[in-house]
Amino acid sequence: MIQKYDSVIIGAGAAGLMCAYIAGSRHKKVLLLDHSNKLAEKIRISGGGRCNFTNIYTEPKCYISANPHFCISALSGYTPYHFTDLLDKYKIGYHEKTLGQLFCNDSSGDIIGLLDNLCKANNVNRKMSIQVLNVTKIPNGFEITTDNIGVIHAETLVIATGGLSIPQIGASGFGYNLAREFSLNVIKTEPALVPLALDPEQLQYFGPLSGSSFFSQTKIDKITFMENTLITHRGLSGPAILQISSYYNSGSGLQIDMLPKQDIKQLINENRKSTKLLSNFLTLFFSQRIASSICQILQVDKQLCQLSNKDIELINKLIHNFTVTPSGTLGYKKAEVTKGGVDTKELSSKSMECRKIDGLFFIGEVVDVTGWLGGYNFQWAWASAVATGNSL
Template identity: 50%
Template structure:
């Protein structure tokens, strides 16, 4: 069967692309190996989907070329997606930091995108295994699938990344890029918890569940949010954010008192008989965290027992706690994949491969990784819209 456009992947980017292309009068086939639509949308945001961020900017994305996403984000903004939601009467709210969530259920987004595809006469087929993709002498793409053979002048790859394999993530998109001669940047789990080395894991194991408001930094990149201790290491928004910038062997620096002058605070207690672990309660620290952290730094003493040199050393550690992670919790716990099809290979205005006319890559499969908080969904909507306008 022949179509104008075949879209592989019925997730956020793929459904957006298919509906926009169909609205242009293109005959579109949307394929997915899964039986259910857009599982990643369904499970996101605790079932309410953090579907965009009103503060979206190009510098909220990690890539070998962070400027690449400028064009797509300008062509389809958070306000455009919000207008689509409002047209369907979907209620939403801002939780914090520009993050928008559905009031009710993420299923509303899936139903909306499905309705858009149906209105655009998109031929959607689920549970289809793609066995081979090739290109014939006329330049058309030919797909041999479990549901038959299909061909089209345009092929859009919206297969996602490697994150959350339990809902069906595969490397198909990267394999197709390689097959057609496109380079793929190094891949890694992103927006993912970090793990401790054995010594730190044992030292802080009892702190699982403790959460603190901190600033976490790698180089010049810093995030101010909560960090959460787990049985294996560190998680929470601040850690998930910084994980997108972390590489193995690299330290992260945690400011445990971002709103305090630690040296001045310690100086005020220089004559105190009170143990520092107890005094730290004034700073909002849970006692068990204060005891474990100070014990690890041989500093769970009375304020009067610290010399000026020791106060300065402890203040430095409080503002610059250096942690060397052992690794991450991997793709199973990662929200997205860092890296992907190189942006050097694609047109930022159309998402088409520069060297392969008619071949498009969109969404997570591309080397564009957003911050936590709706940025990755916005990239899916924007890149899908742009490809849909041009495929």
């Protein structure tokens, strides 16, 4: 027997749950399917278990896309304050950690529970551990063939299967493959918000500093981020590196200013008569390990009064304009998101519906809209889902 629904949503993650709730609240008969046996694992593991669910400074410039204007409509239709209103209504506590990033007070489970309850209250039929075997276009809708709940007909089909990062918790290329099957363009996908790897030669210098972090400005071309850089046993991580990684192309050089708010040349010149060793002086700004390492790399550890102008130029270059060429990224296993995806030219920015295929929608991370680190990706998931939920 063929089951009939107004809408089938594939992917019960952030975007799928939100879209199902909104469509359900508009009295649509909705089936929400997921191949995983666990609900919304990415929400659960996000933000160190407390889900950085939005950012109050959300703006279109915080997103990377072949069409930077595409996200404007959805983001202005559903803002961070719409989401916090929802949390307030259901008494879920949250706080700003830093830079506009909002986190749950207790746990990410609060958000999963809220969205799941809203789906239940609005009669969404959610089924987990379902493999979608085939999707075909039929007159007035879609035929979806599954492994264990048979064949379903739906007037509209929403793809909310997310990106490729963290395959071990159910990420798959389903959405991209389906888009290609329907002859839609997919912008090249790449790991983003991902640690950068260094080659063994570079690790000789950095390896002993593993675990050290410092406030920094990272730069590729004209893009800059000012946050912490963390040195790891495989390369570079921390928020400043994750942010800039989304702009990294294989072979790009990365510039790091290790003391972005100060001028080391001026600071040394102001203390030019001091008998303090450079390595001790640098501990005013860096950890002991990093300070010693700077002196070791430059092979300069003199008293400040003994430094030559040439020494100061070298110190200035290393601290303010340290250039490193990563050997690559740590890939989808460590990436928070996938850059690229379904080409926004294929979609309406108001509803996320395909221009060429009536009734087919793509929402969330599967679309070529990638946010910065800091709650922007969930905000895109909510906003694109609401745009679609209101259009089904």
